[in-house]
Amino acid sequence: MAPTRVTPHREGTTRAAYSLDGTHVFTTGCDGVVRRFKLGSPDEPVVLDALHDDASSGIATSNDKLVTCSEDATVSIFDIKGTVADKLCRCSLPIREVAFSPDGAWVAIASDETKVRIVNVEDMTRVMELTASLAKSIKHVSFHPSGNMIAAVDTNGVIRIYSLSTEEPSILESLSGIVPILHDAASKVSCKVAWHPDGASFAAPISTFEVVVHERSGWSRQVTFKSGSDGGHTDSILDLAWSPNGAYLATASLDKTLLIWSTKTQEVVETISLTEPATQLLWHPNKNNLSWTTNQGDLYTQEEVIKAGPSPCARPLHPSPITTGASVTGAVNGAAKTNGHKLFDDSALDGDIDMGSVSDGDLNEALENGAADWIDDDDGAGYIPNLDSRKRTAEGYNTPLGSPSAKKRHRSATGRADFSVHEPVQPGSTPFRGGRRYLALNNIGWIWTVEQEDHHTVTVEFHDREANRQYHFSDGSLFSFAALDETGALFASGMRSNAEGIKLASVVHYRPHASWAAYANWTTELPAGEDIQAIALSSSSVVVCTSKGYVRTYSLNGVPKNIFINKHSPFVAAIARGNYVLTVSNSHVRGNGSAALSYMVYHTAREEIIQQDDGLPLNPGESLKSLFFSDDGFPYIYTTDGILSCLTRWRQPGQAQWRPVLDTNLLQRRIGKDENYWPVGCTAEQGGQFQCIILKGAERHPYFPRPITSELAYEVPMVAPDHIAGSIASLENALAKDKILEIFAEENLEAGAGGDADVEEALQREQIVLETQLDRSLIQLMNLACKAEQDARALDLCEMMRRPGSLDAALKVASHHHRLNLAQRINELAEERAII
Numbered sequence: 018m019a020p021t022r023v024t025p026h027r028e029g030t031t032r033a034a035y036s037l038d039g040t041h042v043f044t045t046g047c048d049g050v051v052r053r054f055k056l057g058s059p060d061e062p063v064v065l066d067a068l069h070d071d072a073s074s075g076i077a078t079s080n081d082k083l084v085t086c087s088e089d090a091t092v093s094i095f096d097i098k099g100t101v102a103d104k105l106c107r108c109s110l111p112i113r114e115v116a117f118s119p120d121g122a123w124v125a126i127a128s129d130e131t132k133v134r135i136v137n138v139e140d141m142t143r144v145m146e147l148t149a150s151l152a153k154s155i156k157h158v159s160f161h162p163s164g165n166m167i168a169a170v171d172t173n174g175v176i177r178i179y180s181l182s183t184e185e186p187s188i189l190e191s192l193s194g195i196v197p198i199l200h201d202a203a204s205k206v207s208c209k210v211a212w213h214p215d216g217a218s219f220a221a222p223i224s225t226f227e228v229v230v231h232e233r234s235g236w237s238r239q240v241t242f243k244s245g246s247d248g249g250h251t252d253s254i255l256d257l258a259w260s261p262n263g264a265y266l267a268t269a270s271l272d273k274t275l276l277i278w279s280t281k282t283q284e285v286v287e288t289i290s291l292t293e294p295a296t297q298l299l300w301h302p303n304k305n306n307l308s309w310t311t312n313q314g315d316l317y318t319q320e321e322v323i324k325a326g327p328s329p330c331a332r333p334l335h336p337s338p339i340t341t342g343a344s345v346t347g348a349v350n351g352a353a354k355t356n357g358h359k360l361f362d363d364s365a366l367d368g369d370i371d372m373g374s375v376s377d378g379d380l381n382e383a384l385e386n387g388a389a390d391w392i393d394d395d396d397g398a399g400y401i402p403n404l405d406s407r408k409r410t411a412e413g414y415n416t417p418l419g420s421p422s423a424k425k426r427h428r429s430a431t432g433r434a435d436f437s438v439h440e441p442v443q444p445g446s447t448p449f450r451g452g453r454r455y456l457a458l459n460n461i462g463w464i465w466t467v468e469q470e471d472h473h474t475v476t477v478e479f480h481d482r483e484a485n486r487q488y489h490f491s492d493g494s495l496f497s498f499a500a501l502d503e504t505g506a507l508f509a510s511g512m513r514s515n516a517e518g519i520k521l522a523s524v525v526h527y528r529p530h531a532s533w534a535a536y537a538n539w540t541t542e543l544p545a546g547e548d549i550q551a552i553a554l555s556s557s558s559v560v561v562c563t564s565k566g567y568v569r570t571y572s573l574n575g576v577p578k579n580i581f582i583n584k585h586s587p588f589v590a591a592i593a594r595g596n597y598v599l600t601v602s603n604s605h606v607r608g609n610g611s612a613a614l615s616y617m618v619y620h621t622a623r624e625e626i627i628q629q630d631d632g633l634p635l636n637p638g639e640s641l642k643s644l645f646f647s648d649d650g651f652p653y654i655y656t657t658d659g660i661l662s663c664l665t666r667w668r669q670p671g672q673a674q675w676r677p678v679l680d681t682n683l684l685q686r687r688i689g690k691d692e693n694y695w696p697v698g699c700t701a702e703q704g705g706q707f708q709c710i711i712l713k714g715a716e717r718h719p720y721f722p723r724p725i726t727s728e729l730a731y732e733v734p735m736v737a738p739d740h741i742a743g744s745i746a747s748l749e750n751a752l753a754k755d756k757i758l759e760i761f762a763e764e765n766l767e768a769g770a771g772g773d774a775d776v777e778e779a780l781q782r783e784q785i786v787l788e789t790q791l792d793r794s795l796i797q798l799m800n801l802a803c804k805a806e807q808d809a810r811a812l813d814l815c816e817m818m819r820r821p822g823s824l825d826a827a828l829k830v831a832s833h834h835h836r837l838n839l840a841q842r843i844n845e846l847a848e849e850r851a852i853i
Contacts, residue, residue: 047072066714079121218337222254260329269295456499505529539575555593647699705731792823803834
């Protein structure tokens with residue numbers, strides 16, 4: 018039977034890994050994506066974006082996770098279904114290999130750095146670094162089946178074995194002169210250590226194109242899988258892999274052969290001739306199949322690879338090919354686990370049993386008589402078909418607030434879905450993942466919380482560390498809301514029950530950044546039965562919106578200022594700036610059964626409602642993702658369809674208008690990329706910029722460490738963009754943007770400078786600059802209209818000009834193109850304005 022072949026990637030390094038239950042195989046390659054094949058299915062593979070900017074160099078799986086690494090120095094992590102992706106780690110140099118610990122809780126990373134990182138998959142801040150004796154790039158890493166040791170091999174051909182049983186990893190042994198020395202870390206030649214499944218030995222390739230086995234108890238060489246006239250390789254070995262039960266060793270070489278050796282006899286039992294060298298070998302976890310990849314982007318699978326002899330995957334384990342007394346039971350008896358600060362239990366290293374002369378029959382008899390407990394699937398390698406008892410509960414994402422799935426269905430007494438309610442959105446917050454989440458993230462700083470056993474630990478950090486120092490505190494109220502501005506941080510938790518089942522009231526807590534006596538921490542509880550739905554903080558007020566439809570306002574010292582009932586509820590979100598508060602609520606029901614959203618603008622000092630009952634611009638099926646005030650004081654919303662909109666003329670009752678300033682779906686940078694944008698804020702600098710965190714692939718929320726914030730220039734979608742400088746489309750979109758920027762300047766000038774003459778003068782200068790910029794865009798469009806002999810269009814453009822000298826420039830353009838009638842009309846327009 019010929020091997021089957023698929024080509025999931027283009028030419029280049031290709032890596033693959035089976036899911037531990039053997040139902041899927043994952044591949045990755047130089048295109049930086051992951052493809053998930055369901056075995057036995059004719060369906061096309063599912064394509065996952067691995068979030069890499071360069072070629073993938075490695076892949077590994079656990080019971081519920083998948084990791085990939087890349088030459089771009091990053092490690093990406095997915096859940097095993099591929100539905101959630103995130104960055105697990107970033108190194109400074111290219112990464113060569115990743116490996117899961119047997120329990121799936123840790124990922125070891127080999128890179129061109131002279132250290133090995135071991136990162137916790139649920140809490141990426143928990144990192145072990147192995148640096149002892151390392152001086153060269155790390156090519157390979159491999160965990161011992163018990164999880165209490167790890168082997169790291171550098172390009173200088175040195176194998177180092179580390180103990181992971183204590184808080185500080187320690188080196189157990191350093192072995193030189195075994196594996197080949199590599200002069201290039203990107204070399205395809207292997208120098209890896211492959212632990213036998215029973216943990217009593219490891220196999221490693223040597224420079225004579227052979228494989229040697231060293232036992233674990235004393236690290237001495239035991240046997241050699243030899244090359245010779247009767248078999249073996251004639252060129253460098255590229256990979257080696259034990260079968261799941263240790264009965265066979267597969268090796269691949271540059272000589273374009275794939276050999277399968279008997280562990281017991283060290284003789285070749287199967288030879289497969291290849292058209293291209295196999296660069297990676299992988300046994301199916303529970304079938305008689307062997308797969309391999311090539312540098313042509315191919316994945317081959319040979320079914321029924323062992324034609325005669327023991328199964329490569331059936332239990333029990335076959336013993337290591339060792340000839341002296343060495344550990345077997347102790348090696349695999351201790352399953353990797355965490356225990357307080359100890360990351361792995363080292364009890365398995367003690368009490369080794371001498372297996373010096375134990376035969377296969379003796380071992381099998383012992384296993385059949387009930388001594389097989391020690392080979393339960395303690396390495397999580399999937400040898401036993403039923404893995405349910407071994408699976409860890411993966412802490413997934415909460416339902417993302419502001420996503421379509423966050424719309425809660427309300428049902429009538431008959432059980433029929435009547436309408437959906439948009440659930441609360443707290444700007445800058447993320448769901449829990451790995452026991453931590455952001456409560457707030459904006460232009461001031463960020464607040465994040467970590468789950469502990471009976472409390473949370475909250476940390477407040479700032480972009481400007483000279484203005485404010487970071488701090489943290491123990492949170493017994495389990496705050497789920499937070500807001501951050503220049504003056505302080507506001508926290509809140511809704512109604513909940515404690516460990517004894519006692520219902521606790523909603524809590525509001527304020528902490529000022531400053532420490533003078535005029536400001537101090539304060540906490541207040543809401544009446545029983547009143548839940549918190551949204552909070553907001555400004556330089557003058559604290560705002561709390563509740564399940565009773567109440568809007569409560571407090572001074573920064575905790576003095577209650579006002580309470581009133583909003584016309585619409587339940588609340589979705591609230592933001593504040595100065596004396597202004599903007600709240601968003603569920604409003605009427607649309608024809609499709611979804612709730613429309615309305616907003617209210619309220620002035621806390623005057624206790625006046627400025628805007629009310631106006632709707633939020635949400636397209637059908639879309640949701641509010643975030644809202645915030647820009648640094649120059651305009652409300653913005655960002656929706657799940659990728660549109661950023663600004664509210665203009667919002668201080669004038671009945672005159673407010675939402676204007677789109679950016680459609681991220683039309684960005685030139687997005688062409689050919691799978692990325693989305695997590696909103697942080699907006700700035701008026703450089704013509705208006707959207708500050709966001711760029712997320713790749715399936716990512717929907719930023720994680721830790723905090724990603725960098727990017728800035729995207731406003732691109733008002735007036736016409737379909739062609740991304741050609743100087744084109745009519747580009748100029749018309751620029752004109753629409755200039756018009757909005759002019760409105761911003763005009764409104765800020767009308768709002769006043771609070772009696773500050775310097776500020777007012779600066780606002781006036783800004784308005785003049787923006788008017789001049791607007792007229793420049795108009796003149797450029799008028800020039801194109803004159804070239805096309807479109808006099809009426811050119812005159813329309815002239816009528817939109819603001820500055821007195823702009824019509825003079827337009828007259829020169831018309832004269833240059835010999836548009837005499839147009840020039841006459843422009844003269845008449847200039848005279849009319851001079852009279853006015």
